[in-house]
Amino acid sequence: xxxxxxxxxxxxxxxxxxxxxxxxxxxxxxxxxxxxxxxxxxxxxxxxxxxxxxxxxxxxxxxxxxxxxxxxxxxxxxxxxxxxxxxxxxxxxxxxxxxxxxxxxxxxxxxxxxxxxxxxxxxxxxxxxxxxxxxxxxxxxxxxxxxxxxxxxxxxxxxxxxxxxxxxxxxxxxxxxxxxxxxxxxxxxxxxxxxxxxxxxxxxxxxxxxxxxxxxxxxxxxxxxxxxxxxxxxxxxxxxxxxxxxxxxxxxxxxxxxxxxxxxxxxxxxxxxxxxxxxxxxxxxxxxxxxxxxxxxxxxxxxxxxx
Amino acid sequence: xxxxxxxxxxxxxxxxxxxxxxxxxxxxxxxxxxxxxxxxxxxxxxxxxxxxxxxxxxxxxxxxxxxxxxxxxxxxxxxxxxxxxxxxxxxxxxxxxxxxxxxxxxxxxxxxxxxxxxxxxxxxxxxxxxxxxxxxxxxxxxxxxxxxxxxxxxxxxxxxxxxxxxxxxxxxxxxxxxxxxxxxxxxxxxxxxxxxxxxxxxxxxxxxxxxxxxxxxxxxxxxxxxxxxxxxxxxxxxxxxxxxxxxxxxxxxxxxxxxxxxxxxxxxxxxxxxxxxxxxxxxxx
Numbered sequence: 001x002x003x004x005x006x007x008x009x010x011x012x013x014x015x016x017x018x019x020x021x022x023x024x025x026x027x028x029x030x031x032x033x034x035x036x037x038x039x040x041x042x043x044x045x046x047x048x049x050x051x052x053x054x055x056x057x058x059x060x061x062x063x064x065x066x067x068x069x070x071x072x073x074x075x076x077x078x079x080x081x082x083x084x085x086x087x088x089x090x091x092x093x094x095x096x097x098x099x100x101x102x103x104x105x106x107x108x109x110x111x112x113x114x115x116x117x118x119x120x121x122x123x124x125x126x127x128x129x130x131x132x133x134x135x136x137x138x139x140x141x142x143x144x145x146x147x148x149x150x151x152x153x154x155x156x157x158x159x160x161x162x163x164x165x166x167x168x169x170x171x172x173x174x175x176x177x178x179x180x181x182x183x184x185x186x187x188x189x190x191x192x193x194x195x196x197x198x199x200x201x202x203x204x205x206x207x208x209x210x211x212x213x214x215x216x217x218x219x220x221x222x223x224x225x226x227x228x229x230x231x232x233x234x235x236x237x238x239x240x241x242x243x244x245x246x247x248x249x250x251x252x253x254x255x256x257x258x259x260x261x262x263x264x265x266x267x268x269x270x271x272x273x274x275x276x277x278x279x280x281x282x283x284x285x286x287x288x289x290x291x292x293x294x295x296x297x298x299x300x301x302x303x304x305x306x307x
Numbered sequence: 308x309x310x311x312x313x314x315x316x317x318x319x320x321x322x323x324x325x326x327x328x329x330x331x332x333x334x335x336x337x338x339x340x341x342x343x344x345x346x347x348x349x350x351x352x353x354x355x356x357x358x359x360x361x362x363x364x365x366x367x368x369x370x371x372x373x374x375x376x377x378x379x380x381x382x383x384x385x386x387x388x389x390x391x392x393x394x395x396x397x398x399x400x401x402x403x404x405x406x407x408x409x410x411x412x413x414x415x416x417x418x419x420x421x422x423x424x425x426x427x428x429x430x431x432x433x434x435x436x437x438x439x440x441x442x443x444x445x446x447x448x449x450x451x452x453x454x455x456x457x458x459x460x461x462x463x464x465x466x467x468x469x470x471x472x473x474x475x476x477x478x479x480x481x482x483x484x485x486x487x488x489x490x491x492x493x494x495x496x497x498x499x500x501x502x503x504x505x506x507x508x509x510x511x512x513x514x515x516x517x518x519x520x521x522x523x524x525x526x527x528x529x530x531x532x533x534x535x536x537x538x539x540x541x542x543x544x545x546x547x548x549x550x551x552x553x554x555x556x557x558x559x560x561x562x563x564x565x566x567x568x569x570x571x572x573x574x575x576x577x578x579x580x581x582x583x584x585x586x587x588x589x590x591x592x
Contacts, residue, residue: 007550008550009550009551009553010387010389011370011553013376013377015459017454017455017457017460017462018454019451019455020451040583041583043583044583044586044587045590047587048591076448076469077447077448077450077451077464077469079448081429081446084430084446085428085429090425090427090428090430091565091569092425092565093427093428094568095426095452096428099428137580138572138573141576142572144572145568145569145571146452148568149456149562149564149568150426150452150561151422151455151561156561156564160567163571163574163576164575167575167578171582175586186590187590188589189583189586189589190586193582196582196586197582275455278553281555282550282555282556285555285556286550289556289557
């Protein structure tokens, strides 16, 4: 039997539930990424002997990891029970893994920043800084795993590309923040991260949309994705061409900071329309089934095939 | 006096006790045979009564007799009504074009590989000794992760108290060897409760009988432990494709892709470290 062109549905009602996360989670994706990237940048700057750059990156990271738990707890249905997250560790739950990554990264960042600002215990500072950097990278990408581990088609089917996009925006925004805060003479590393990360996220999103095909349609319902591409592209160009001049570095940095925010927001927002339309859920599954049945029939018909 | 013989649809005695004689819990479940559902919604009402599920208002949808619309935090059973212009399997005086009315009572599938349970970061979602999946309401903190994780759209957050709620397969009643409220209330035995093993045998027999009578589309849904969710402790007999009832045709537990998910996230994290190392070389003083 030939399947109908439009998949059947029950009065057009969604098959899966829409994500119930509020704006705080979309904002956290940004603050967590910025913090994670800044932890990496702080460790790199310290090795370079650029202590001012390292301190400002540490403080940026500290701001990020301080705001993040507040956002996450605010979004809970029962905020006073947030500590229940700390009673288990489950690799099947990226949210559980992420809770521990954020706790660890936040703790080490706090120690490193405190030692640095107070000018005490430089070895403890350096150790904590490296530990924070080691956790900063997964802090930037686990949120992509969190989205991919759902039934929402636009997230689930982008499990490979989403973490790369998130890594890109994390490094880009951390680099951009550092460019804005520091003298251009000290910002070569930050510029490379800002421009490279911004371009990587633009390319990553493009590849992701290509591979998602029809499932990527929710990305074009709202202007966030387009705005992110324009801002990231413009920001990267400004950074590469004029980043050695303070004014242009600030402009390029601001564009990339905004581009990263829009990028993560567009990915966060795409989940709702993707979950709401039953066709996005049903069509690929139906296709998979027909494909499977087709294979089996072909095998049965083939001489000497499995019967 | 004329004797009327009612054809028996349920020819089996199903043992509804949830424990063996020695007290060992058994793997229990629902077999919902939608071919004999009459759309009375007794299951919806019994569930609400027994589990004290809050009222969520009455909304006239105009969608056949369905004013519940979907499974949700306050509707743990949902009877779907589907009107089709398809030839019915009974003698039809008006000839062709008769209306076929499908009714089906939907419920949490209590998947053997449950996405909600896997992604829950607090351990609030657990598997019971009967193989069913329940939310512990005193642990759930309303993070909402299970909501988009469920491939069937079962888990739902109740805004009034911030937690997620769903069918417990009457965990409290099972502990006392009692049948779940919906199954007990069902007047046609469309909802059958019993040991999963026995239910699967009954279901196989039933679907074969329907198919041999010309119901070509009759199919079992989630009765196979090799499917994408490892089979459901609640499974169904449907007279049309699953999507007609609002069910996903080939659901797969989200965590089946866990290896890809973590490899990608880990790979991206390492890429980020490598990128920073490269940028570090560029900016050395």
